[in-house]
Amino acid sequence: MGIYRVGIDVGGTHTDAVLLDENNTVIAETKSPTTEDVATGIYNAMHKIIKDANVPRDQIKYAMLGTTHCTNAIVERKRLNKIAVVRIGAPATLAVKPLIGVPKDLREALGKHVYLVRGGHEFDGREITALDTDYLYKIANEIKGKVDSIAITSVFSPVSQTHEHKASEIFTEVLGDQVSISLSSEIGSVGLLERENATILNASVVNVAKTAADGFIKALKSEGIEANVFFGQNDGTLMSVDYAVKYPIFTVACGPTNSLRGASYLSNLSDAIVVDVGGTTSDVGVLVQSFPRESSLAVEIGGARTNFRMPDLISIGLGGGTIVRIQEDGQFTIGPDSVGYRLPEKGLVFGGDTLTTTDVAVALGKVKLGDASKVAHLNKEILNKVYDRMVEMVEEAIDKMKTSPAPVPVILVGGGSILLPDVLKGASAVIRPEHSGVANAIGSAISQVSGQIEKIYVLDEIGREQALESAKSQAMSEAIKAGADPDSLVVVDIEDIPLAYLPGNATRIRVKAAGELARSNKEQLA
Amino acid sequence: MRKIGVQEIEDIAVGAALLGTGGGGDPYIGKLMAIQAIEEYGEITLLDADEVPDDALVVPSSMMGAPTVMLEKAPSGEEALVAFRNLEAYLGEKIYATFPIEAGGVNSMLPFALAARLGLPVVDADGMGRAFPELQMVTFYLDGIPATPAILADEKGNTVLLSTIDNVWTERIARAATVQMGGSAMTAMYSMRGRNLKESGIQNILKLEEEIGRTIRLAKENNVNPVREVIKKVKGYQLFHGKVNDINRKTESGFAKGTATFEGMQENKGETLTLRFQNEHLLARTEQRLLCVTPDLIAVLDAETGLPITTEGIRYGARCIVIGIPCHPKWRTEKGIATVGPKYFGYHVDYVPVEKLVKEGVRS
Numbered sequence: 001m002g003i004y005r006v007g008i009d010v011g012g013t014h015t016d017a018v019l020l021d022e023n024n025t026v027i028a029e030t031k032s033p034t035t036e037d038v039a040t041g042i043y044n045a046m047h048k049i050i051k052d053a054n055v056p057r058d059q060i061k062y063a064m065l066g067t068t069h070c071t072n073a074i075v076e077r078k079r080l081n082k083i084a085v086v087r088i089g090a091p092a093t094l095a096v097k098p099l100i101g102v103p104k105d106l107r108e109a110l111g112k113h114v115y116l117v118r119g120g121h122e123f124d125g126r127e128i129t130a131l132d133t134d135y136l137y138k139i140a141n142e143i144k145g146k147v148d149s150i151a152i153t154s155v156f157s158p159v160s161q162t163h164e165h166k167a168s169e170i171f172t173e174v175l176g177d178q179v180s181i182s183l184s185s186e187i188g189s190v191g192l193l194e195r196e197n198a199t200i201l202n203a204s205v206v207n208v209a210k211t212a213a214d215g216f217i218k219a220l221k222s223e224g225i226e227a228n229v230f231f232g233q234n235d236g237t238l239m240s241v242d243y244a245v246k247y248p249i250f251t252v253a254c255g256p257t258n259s260l261r262g263a264s265y266l267s268n269l270s271d272a273i274v275v276d277v278g279g280t281t282s283d284v285g286v287l288v289q290s291f292p293r294e295s296s297l298a299v300e301i302g303g304a305r306t307n308f309r310m311p312d313l314i315s316i317g318l319g320g321g322t323i324v325r326i327q328e329d330g331q332f333t334i335g336p337d338s339v340g341y342r343l344p345e346k347g348l349v350f351g352g353d354t355l356t357t358t359d360v361a362v363a364l365g366k367v368k369l370g371d372a373s374k375v376a377h378l379n380k381e382i383l384n385k386v387y388d389r390m391v392e393m394v395e396e397a398i399d400k401m402k403t404s405p406a407p408v409p410v411i412l413v414g415g416g417s418i419l420l421p422d423v424l425k426g427a428s429a430v431i432r433p434e435h436s437g438v439a440n441a442i443g444s445a446i447s448q449v450s451g452q453i454e455k456i457y458v459l460d461e462i463g464r465e466q467a468l469e470s471a472k473s474q475a476m477s478e479a480i481k482a483g484a485d486p487d488s489l490v491v492v493d494i495e496d497i498p499l500a501y502l503p504g505n506a507t508r509i510r511v512k513a514a515g516e517l518a519r520s521n522k523e524q525l526a
Numbered sequence: 527m528r529k530i531g532v533q534e535i536e537d538i539a540v541g542a543a544l545l546g547t548g549g550g551g552d553p554y555i556g557k558l559m560a561i562q563a564i565e566e567y568g569e570i571t572l573l574d575a576d577e578v579p580d581d582a583l584v585v586p587s588s589m590m591g592a593p594t595v596m597l598e599k600a601p602s603g604e605e606a607l608v609a610f611r612n613l614e615a616y617l618g619e620k621i622y623a624t625f626p627i628e629a630g631g632v633n634s635m636l637p638f639a640l641a642a643r644l645g646l647p648v649v650d651a652d653g654m655g656r657a658f659p660e661l662q663m664v665t666f667y668l669d670g671i672p673a674t675p676a677i678l679a680d681e682k683g684n685t686v687l688l689s690t691i692d693n694v695w696t697e698r699i700a701r702a703a704t705v706q707m708g709g710s711a712m713t714a715m716y717s718m719r720g721r722n723l724k725e726s727g728i729q730n731i732l733k734l735e736e737e738i739g740r741t742i743r744l745a746k747e748n749n750v751n752p753v754r755e756v757i758k759k760v761k762g763y764q765l766f767h768g769k770v771n772d773i774n775r776k777t778e779s780g781f782a783k784g785t786a787t788f789e790g791m792q793e794n795k796g797e798t799l800t801l802r803f804q805n806e807h808l809l810a811r812t813e814q815r816l817l818c819v820t821p822d823l824i825a826v827l828d829a830e831t832g833l834p835i836t837t838e839g840i841r842y843g844a845r846c847i848v849i850g851i852p853c854h855p856k857w858r859t860e861k862g863i864a865t866v867g868p869k870y871f872g873y874h875v876d877y878v879p880v881e882k883l884v885k886e887g888v889r890s
Binding site: 090094193 | 554555558559561562563592594595597598599600601602603604639681682683708709769771772789842843844845
């Protein structure tokens, strides 16, 4: 009896789906338009892939979903939870109150119940002051029935989580399990405001994630499928539904990550640069040991500065539907606007009225698509210049992402990648794997499960070896909690950054462990 | 005299990052403190140094310790206030106005946050005209103004009154106390008279920062090149146009030390620039020649937006324009060079003013 898995990835233009067998061979693939409510697009793609694959439905055991539900809710400020924001750290931090740096509309939506509580820690783990538990009880009673989610952020919680945990206990004691609680120490790293923003955003999309998960499970059931459901997160690994509903913020930007992971799998390369050419933009990312390199800079989500892990990406305004404008004197512009998903009606080669990058490639004979005679009249000399510039844009982005001048392999994926040539400056090889059009959905389907820990250790106290061991075992237990098989766990990333100006040799250590889905999951279902 | 509101603070913060020459701590948290204080207490009065009476007591407000700590354990806002109150009690006199000790980096913003709360004016002058890492690296020190009596205060309510024999001892004791206070503290030191500030301070530095910020902000809508406009504004020089191709950092006795190399583009094609930094960018040179060295300012700007890039923000592949800006003449004296010149930071080169280095470059 076979075991099949469905992978779905929601993009801005298309929702892609694949169905793989137990050897991860692609049995069927499909692209369908992304719908405004996201969910309908997912159900459509799912329905089609299951129909096309025509495998026994009871053998579809896994369903992996990379979705934009949470990102959209934050960006549109819609469907957000009623939340309470609790910061532990007073009297410190009062000079910058929660949400001070975020756009006004978001501040209004999420800043209705903001509390500053005495407590928090110093960088070396000492208490700034004792936790004000009386006030926490008072807050709990005050917000009873008024909020459905709470974001708790304590000063230096990446060093000591005790105050966040204590506060969480108090809220659960008073409010029960119905109110979900987000702890900053489980979401972001050092940098109070950024971590707090990420925690607040997490708390605000808990219900959105729940709805997405319930809807997906229901849709699977209506197809007659009892699969184990996982959500893709932005580090390229999976989380169980329980975990995803607790940490929905990690689903943000999982799409580009999925395409990076898919590219790695399809090309069998662990270290490379990946160019994902979509309809409107191209995302350029870097694979390090089969995982996306993470950004070291603050990342804005919906206008709020956050510091939690995100893939390091450059997005350029060049896709298959990017509009090309040529003036009479031969000057031209490429984008940044695009006909997007309407390329099949708007592009010249499809009988439309708009000159796009795809038309340029077809006219020059680089790609066979649509009706080439519709672009035969265009001035080849100018088109060659346009095409050279398109390639240059990609080459520049590749160059910006490299960490050394040495050439590296470049993997091209995404529907628009047919536009690009087989030779690129700075690339040791240009690889176009099979099924590259749905690399993102494949990335979603083949994902592993991971756990990550990031903490500050004072090395003068416990020593580097012991600090690393402690961080590793915590990362592994996080991965197991998220559903990984303990036997297949590997540490995939270790980073330690000494902190400037801090005595006692304080170092921030970050460890990530990843492994296959736990067997117990598989056995349960087999 | 004029009023400073949120937009002015936003602009000054960008200028402060630029004059921070890569270091000085990210002004971001200080900017948010100032904005919150303005929202709560109203706009701030900014005075020209000339508008301050000669015998008025003026005191800068600044932070000491690790900017990383401050990004996590943000101030309560009370520390700076307590430091001022305690200093007033010790001196038996009211403070007339505050000002930034260091116009580059986060310390540019902190006097605004305090001034809004106390209803004090801020004076448009500082003691560096840029950012430097040590307490004695101020123009006031060159003119013999002592750092103490000084107050250190933390958010818990602890204060320390320092009365020391010299600035080395001030640095030593203050540093130790700061660690016990949790890694960052607010200070009130270098108290002085209006006449001292006029004589020893670097004037109109906040105005310059505001203009830098505004220039960069408006460049796009005015359709002008932000880098060129900034260079004009600061009377600086474009030293190099290139792309980062190597970056090497290490933390050594509390300093982020390192080098970055840039591969030349366009007019600098074929050349390589090496940039050395210790928190701040201190020395820029190509294989052939020295381009700019401390105490002249070296700023790395994003070639497209003109926005300043900090040493932590320098990443492989970034397209940058490195600019040099002449420092204030006070730093070009013998004592100035001894305090903040290349030899103090361990670079075996003689100080040559950037305008001279640039001219020689043109000739050769």
